[in-house]
């Protein structure tokens with residue numbers, strides 16, 4: 441239904457307009473008494489067969505929605521109805537911010553890929569806290585936190601602490617995002633000293649809480665092997681619970697879309713099918729260290745999900761694949777899990 445009827449209409453629109461229209465549609469459907477059942481049918485869901493225990497949490501299935509789709513936690517009940525075992529909301533920043541000028545999100549259909557330079561457009565941590573108070577029970581919700589664009593890197597730690605303080609009691613797990621390519625200088629926070637400062641201060645606060653919240657780090661696929669090793673060392677030293685690998689890439693290698701068209705789209709992070717092998721290489725390196733890892737980047741079907749688990753992911757997330765395949769992707773992934 442999505443691929444044959446809804447997607448052709450949505451793909452005629454600007455990518456971000458299509459995203460916003462889809463959100464309005466999902467809100468309308470969820471306001472109907474049979475809303476959840478309608479979405480379950482669209483997703484062609486199977487009963488969940490294989491729950492996963494990780495970070496002290498129970499995931500009813502290991503298929504998650506990646507950060508950036510629901511930046512403001514607006515559709516939690518819909519994601520549960522669409523069959524996701526978990527959703528990572530955000531990236532949220534302490535203060536609301538508009539993000540980069542539009543257009544800032546593009547499709548590369550020949551590559552089953554997207555390029556975006558949204559730049560953490562979001563309603564801020566206080567607005568997210570209100571939404572998280574209505575979290576459905578059976579959905580694990582992670583909160584992905586970042587810094588405001590106008591906060592210099594020298595004081596970035598304060599932004600992460602602010603988000604943490606406002607949202608930790610409402611989150612099942614939290615993710616420190618230092619890997620988006622669309623906030624100038626953000627990825628420099630993956631450097632050893634900066635990272636150590638941010639993660640140790642967050643963990644310090646975390647350990648003083650009644651309930652310590654599982655804390656993870658999301659990393660870029662563009663780190664060198666040496667840089668990944670340094671990140672692993674910092675994550676181990678600060679006793680983080682896990683790593684999310686990976687964010688979007690700044691590389692444009694190996695695309696089928698003509699390079700002139702790709703260049704015309706401008707800067708941004710590339711996601712979707714072309715990211716799979718690249719993200720899996722980073723994932724494998726992290727997995728070798730024994731750190732529990734959420735695998736994300738390039739899942740568009742059952743085979744690419746299997747490759748992610750074969751690389752050692754404990755849980756997986758999708759974003760671009762969901763844009764291209766729609767709700768039925770979750771049903772397909774569930775069936776692949778059940779037949780393993």
Ligand SMILES: Cc1cc2nc3c(=O)[nH]c(=O)nc-3n(C[C@H](O)[C@H](O)[C@H](O)COP(=O)(O)O)c2cc1C
Pocket residue numbers: 506507508509511530531545554556558560584617620658686687688711712713715736737738739757758759760761
């Ligand atoms: C339009 C768009 C917005 C995104 N926004 C965020 C974000 O705010 N925070 C974040 O950590 N990742 C963000 N991501 C990255 C995704 O969470 C994911 O890591 C990446 O897209 C790779 O997965 P995929 O190939 O399944 O899309 C975004 C991705 C896209 C396509």
